[in-house]
Amino acid sequence: MVDSDELKRRLASLSPEKRALLEKRMAAAVRPASIPRRAPADRTPVSFSQRRLWFLDQMEPGNPAYNVFRGVVLRGPLNVDALERSLSEVVRRHEILRTTFPLEAGEPVQRIAQPVSVALPVDEMTDVPAALHREQAEKIAAAEAANAFDLSKDRLLKARLLCFSADEHILVLVMHHIAVDGWSVGILFRELVAHYDAFSRGLESPLPPLPIQFADYALWERSQFSGEKMERQLDYWTRQLASVPPFLNLPSDKPRPAVQSSHGARYYLHLPGLPIDALKAAARRESATLYMALLAAFQALLGRYAGQDHFAVGSPMACREMPELENLIGCFSNTLALRADLSGNPYFRELLRRVRETVVGGLAHQTLPFDRLVEALNPKRDPSRMAIVQVNFRLLTVPLPPSAGGRIEFEFLEVDNRRCKFDLALELVERSDGLAGYLEYNTGLFYPETMPLIASDYEDLLRAVATAPDTPFGELAFVPRFERNRTAATPLEVHRKPAYLRTSQHAPANPWFSARRARPGSKVRLFCLPYAGGDAVTFLRWSDSLPAEIELFPILLPGRGARLREPAYTSVSPLVEAMAQALRPALDKKFALLGISTGAILSFELARSLRRRGYPGPSHLFVCCCEAPHLPPSRSEPIHDLPEAEFLEKLRHFGGTPDAALEDPELRRLVLPALRADFQLRDTYAFAHDAPLACPISAIGGAGDPFADRASLEAWRRHTTAAFNVSMLPGGHFFFNPDPGPLLRIVAESF
Template sequence: QDEVVGLAGELRSYLSLSLPEHMVPAAFVVLDALPLTPNGKVDRRALPAPADEAYARGVEEAPVGEIETLLAGLWSDLLGVERIGRRDSFFTLGGHSLLAVRLISRIRQELGIELTLAKLFAQPVLFDMAGVIAELVEKSGRQLLPAIEPVDRGGVLPLSFAQQRLWFLGQLDGMSASYHIPLALNLRGPLHRAALIRSLDTLWERHEGLRSVFVAQGGEPHVELLAAETGFGLVEHDLRGVDQAQTRLTELCREASDAPFDFARGPLVRGQLIRLGDEEHVLTLTQHHIISDGWSIEVFLRELRTLYGAFLRDGEDPLPALQIQYPDYAVWQREWISGERQALQARYWSSELADAPALLALPTDRSRPAQQSFAGAHVDIWLDPELSRQLKVLSLRYGTTLFMTILAAWASLLSRLSGQEDIVIGTPVANRARTEVEGLIGFFVNTLALRVDLSESQDLETLLAQVRSKVVSGQDHQDLPFEQVVEIVQPARRLDHTPLFQVMFSWENEDVVAATKLDGLSVTPLETNYEVAKFDLDLALREAGDEIIGVLVYSSALFDEST
């Protein structure tokens, strides 16, 4: 046993002499023998999970100096790893693209320097990353970045760029349900109704984003805020003893999802509590995308859980006060994305998407309608543990994240099906590069248009390197709102398809809804049979244990399920 202690670090150091960083194993486990199946193959399921000492974390080399120590603290907070060594790699310890963006945000805030995502991927080891940062500090000095400050609520509050685009689309399509974000939760157990209502009222008061409405004067919209004291306005229904209660439940959920919002009058969030039995309820929440996004749903549910737990015990609001609100961010965004910063990012996207194909011509079951239909459906996607493991190994071998590897595969498939070698795929980015906005509810998410060259001359290694470069460069230029990118590229506008791309790919870190918990209650997502397809195809995947799972949402105006 004495010989095993420190063995992981020695093996890692030895292998580092002959292998690139991303191919050096993260952990080393000593076994008397490999577990085998009856067929004599390695029984991977029987392999033990590595214990703490199995990880080659370089703890024998503690961080040295101010920058390494600061970096180690940031890594520990983001990765959930207690001990960080100066020879550790950010990605080996579990880092991925989203965490890398958040790390850059924290480095920017702490040190006042701009570290690009490309440099972070090129130097993922703590010691090397600290060296890059030290050079940047020496070269340009620590610069105090403009803070997001509260603005006077007595003046005119502008919309963010993303909100402005959705407001304009709302005027065109008559406020259809295509930009609604519905959520339905089945609650089983003794629900404390008063605690739930108080929690929702507190969230309503806490987040100005939820209370925003959009009023036009002279054709130009501005933001106004509904009163905090009006409360959330939860609507309640009691279906106990009602004939065909399940049918009525389906109708209420559909009405909640599809009923139009009024931008000018609001509110743009609504909820209902449907009682099915003494200890069974359904809670529906519907928000318009103009005030929310996927990250915001996570914030909403996380804070709802905290508040409900406190109010269940007659406690006070335990959440720390918000220093800024979404309207403050909207004002800051218009100042930040201007001048040379805007011009630099505009030049990048103009060059990157110049002469990109306007349409991905996939074979469809029906002709494309003259105006885009948002009717959709989905098929479940499941990649078994062995295939998922092989994808992870492949990613380690070529220094890509799982997102990058599967994006390359998705682009390859789309190229084969369409016969086109020039493929543009959209992908969402959280666009919360400032730590101040991580706890806000609002419409932050941005979309990147990633262009992949699938010419036959490329081998796998070249393709993965290209996709990695495209993802990293795109995320380094994610500040420019997608609506401005469209205006810069100026693709031919048509009503029958979305501009720049018609296929999406997103990587989700966890099933936020499935992870929701409320004290004393069993909370599960309620399955609904209505969907919206904003694109021809939208592939969303995530890791779940040792598998990769997700859904492929498709336009039912174009495709049959079998296709």
């Protein structure tokens, strides 16, 4: 006989292909028991997951933290009647979307209403300027998401359509988690698309009837999950978590409040250029998945921050093992408390093996309701934090249908509902250009400025483990930002938070502004972006030539100066988005943007990004020695990928890079990656048409500049609805060296 532990080890060691084959054969041999339809007279209880959510709602009535909402941009000629009918058909098919949860005999029950047509209110917003469509939609969606549901009487699907033009609408849907989970949202949109496709062409619903409803599952779950099965699940989880500390002592920016709030925010991140294939290859060698690799790295980062080897990270699971549940809307998901074991300074492949074993075991025991686990473990209760897990991780895999009827394009509108159920949560999705997602954080614990640093640390660690999976974590070429700045006078163990969060009494230090020249009495801030290969130090000597009311903020880009160890960005869009996030705390007073050459393109795109986000915009944009963004670059051929000798020759031709940096091999090794990255930014930049900016633009060039003549500077005029002027100063492409005085006089006079 083979005992259960040995069997589990053998199953875990199978390759993904062999495991899939085994599962297929097992499924063919033993079909799971089907879920019966309930009798009409059955009293319908809530499911275990619904019961927990109902009690959470009773403890804090009106808390919208468990609202699930989506904004969807619909582009194309929309048939509103067909869309409204499609929504009604989805609600007719899925009873849970017309279910309320009254209290009967001291227990919540499911009360299912008869199908009725769903009213789709349409808000005419055709007078909103195109540049403000997304901003206005985000505000409305966030307001809708903040409205609480009364679970005892409210329908749990609310819809609203915003009409910006005949070819642009935004559909806002708000639901409660007691009725839907993440998987359900994918089902809802797939059905909505299928029905719209049919109804807009005069056809009937193309979908077959559902075999069961969620209430059938809830009743069946009660009959199945009791007695011996419950005990087996409880035994597994209590053994897994018996020695795990109840809390992850994650350093925070602010003192933890006595009672946890659900106020939160999101930091949207994009990690392009990650070695995803290398991570997948490392995972495959350990019979693991990308999800396991990303979770392992996240656990390692959290452990490094907290100084803990053992803790638990939450991760939601779909819990839809039976075929009847695959296409059914409902709250099936369950939070698994996955143990992190970082003991012994493991290397990444060893940690992957540990994570794989934990995840495989957890999936085999995923149906134990999380609240039952909390009851069984009975940890020390602390009203300031969640029990057992305070940090959550999820990798999404459900895609959105691209079109309906071949004429309507769908695009998710990301909306921050300003809520967070955990201290910190990381949600990712794999895309063709890397990973995207967001960090959701409790604003009672963290400042917004901290999130880009955590995201950068996570990206750095992923790169490190992908290239050195057999190196112990303690020996990796990876140093979190707080350890880079830690001093003996302010040890982490005393303050319980990273040094990068302690450099100011009011807010954490921002690495993008580490070269700033503070002027407390200033009236305007001047953010400066350098040319390709330039550094923030380029602007330091400018400060003395500027009036006292102008505070100089050179922006220090990754890959140079104090951020030399950070990988430089190679694409304009992610760099601009990162800068927009980083600049937000410093936009509390009047400011202007100034960019030189490639920096001019970055400053222009940064201004557009700030507008898209609804952040304050610049009072003035100064663009120097750079053709307008809609024009082709003055360099007709890309140079960033040239062989080193040819690349160096081009750099000498362009100028601006000290000869010593090009001649000395050690200096070359340090500066060339950032130089190549900067030229790749410009070589791959693709201008996207949008509304002009509302701020004045001053285009400034050198009279002898071979790369940006007066005509190419004049072309910037089309990108503003405000004042515009061109100035040609003596000199070439780097006319501001060695004397920036004429340029700075233009800047000062503009204010």
